[in-house]
Amino acid sequence: MSDHQGGGYYLPSPSGWPIVGSTALALFGVGMVLWVNSVAPGGWLVMAGLGVLFYMMFGWFGKVIAESESGKYNAQVDRSFRWGMSWFIFSEVMFFAAFFGALFYARVLSVPWLGEGDTGAILWSGFKSVWPTAGPLGAKMIAPMAEAGAGEFAPMAAWGVPALNTLLLLTSGVTLTIAHWGLKKGNRGQLILWLALTVALGVTFLYFQATEYHEAYTKLGLTLGAGIYGSTFFMLTGFHGFHVTIGTIMLIVILLRCMKGHFKPEQHFAFEAVSWYWHFVDVVWLGLFIFVYWL
């Protein structure tokens, strides 16, 4: 095989990374099954699975980056990546949609049904269907952010840390865009400074979310086990926080790549992919802020 010229679409040769990834998910899956059932080596297998997964991502993405930097990807390959990333984000949107759907279904339909009518009264006498609730047999709701005693929980108020976090994430969207302008103008200083700032905002967000969780568990009596409110609250904000973590790691990776001089003003798909992802995480947060914290 000699050189590639003209409009050739880059086709990678056989690769061992996928099977490494399958091994990782096998270890992780079996490990999780054992771990949630408290069977001995479960935790270790999960760790091993994650370890192999990171090894794979390192190797696989490393190879892609090397191919990209050596100019193997033409404009058509670039377009493939764009389509791929867009559809991936769409799949993520649908994943969150399932949990938002659960939230709306509970709030608008099933919780009112529990308290309504004869059946509700017979089955759960005295249960008033309000939101937030931990359900007829769950903990009792008290005022937001109040100290909870045994058998009580306090919902999370919107206008403290969550509002601050909204501000942080929205700002990070702006800083990221300014960094992108820097990249397009070929102004490396602007690029790196504003990208670093974005990372810092992401990390701060995560720090605040951690303190919020800590407070929920230690003071508010608000846990995963606090009925349907606790379930939807932690699963939605938790998966979001997980995505922010991934987004932050991706931002750090492209920050390091920018510092190494990667990306060209006219071709920098990886940067754009990360920024799309970051904006997506941002938008999900707005949904959370409005429907989980505020309304």
Place this chain on the structure above:
Amino acid sequence: MEATHAIDHDHGHGHPTGLMRWVTTTNHKDIGTLYLWFSFIMLLTGGTLALLIRAELFQPGMQIMRPEFFNSLTTMHGLIMVFGAIMPAFVGFANWQVPMMIGAPDMAFPRMNNWSFWLLPVAASLLVGSFFVPGGASAGGWTMYAPLFLQGGISNDMTIFAVHILGISSIMGAINIVTTILNLRAPGMTLMKMPLFVWTWLITAYLLIAVMPVLAGAVTMLLTDRHFGTSFFNAAGGGDPVMFQHIFWFFGHPEVYIMILPAFGIISQIIPTFARKPLFGYASMVYATSSIAILSFIVWAHHMFTTGLPTAAQLFFMYATMLIAIPTGVKVFNWIATMWKGSMTFETPMLFAIAFVCLFTIGGFSGLVLAITPVDIQLQDTYYVVAHFHYVLVSGALYSIFAGVYFWLPKWTGNMYDEKLGKLHFWMSTIFFNILFFPMHFLGLAGMPRRIPDYALQFADWNMVATIGAFGFGLSQLILLVVVLKCIKGGVKAEGRAWEGADTLEWTHLPSPAPYHTFETPPTVK
């Protein structure tokens, strides 16, 4: 290799041989082959479970197994057939055919393509392995309904993680297919010139990306309800078990179209070929497929008519479901109109295609019957439903897979298959299929419940008939295995255009067997 084709030169041209060829391959044809063989193995596995079910039901009374095991069998049969046999088979077809039909050098993301496949054996091992853990395999039905699924043992967690891994595989596979179709078409191959198989896969892949994550969300909620104290499906904590059904069927109904749209695509390639006429109403086929896909998002609660839905919701879902019959009818009409006054010949692919049109339509009609809310309240969870979905899935999805295998074997292997054996396979399958499933309509209408290992005496006769049909159908599939193996080994050499009526790129531009790399320089389509 032409100079215009860029290939990774760290590794040169060759590819590893032996086992490592298949483990590391980035070639769409190799990966397609892997998918198809995997699917065939799963078909035999799921089929064996089905035969065990039918053996137990041969006569009333408990004969050969404990009821818990019977429940595991129905559950695993459903999961393995849906996620292990039907879906991977269609992805196998997509891998082999989509690049060749649109003039692309390969799939858009060849390495990810490999990963999509190699996740399947992991998931399948979790599923099949769950038979051997304490408590036995999942027994709550393939639909994994709460609260049943919240109870039960470690195997339910294995099922949950298997579903997660299958979901990752499907989503990556679908992203690959969408991207290939949208970005790798040869110059001149406009959207409205794409073969219908490619169209149906484009829409199927969209459905997959939209609903597999929802299924992932549903099983995640099951997992946290089981082990992390959440109350999504627990009324005492303010949740609702019916909510699981809503989320599941929001995935589930589009899922049944995921299993039938590529089938429509395959049939739409085969019928024009053997009728020697262009497909009647190409554009209307595209629009019908799209409308089916869109409508499939708003009909899910027809699986839930007996859960106490509000009347308004029952009416809405009843009418919405009936609406789907319109675009489906358009398709059936177009296939028949394609055959109308065509110069037809009846090779095995065409036989399966014609049987598809007849038998799938029976399944569509029984679906329409079930869509009528007051009728469904009678028939829900009876054998009538079992008859319905086997007419659409076996004589629909599976028949299209058989048809497609016979149709493209000459292109894949370079040899013609044994036509006599192929026809034998067809007639045996079709006769036994109807002996197996047609009586289930009667059983269901008479009130026999599904997923029950024992039954009242009045159902005995038709159950015995069905079991005879089942063993006949199951054994007939071994003929397919023989045909395929024989065809791989040799036979009459196939021409590039093995079927004179075939006019898509893989037939008009490529020799048989198709070379390992094809269309490295894209053809120009006029």
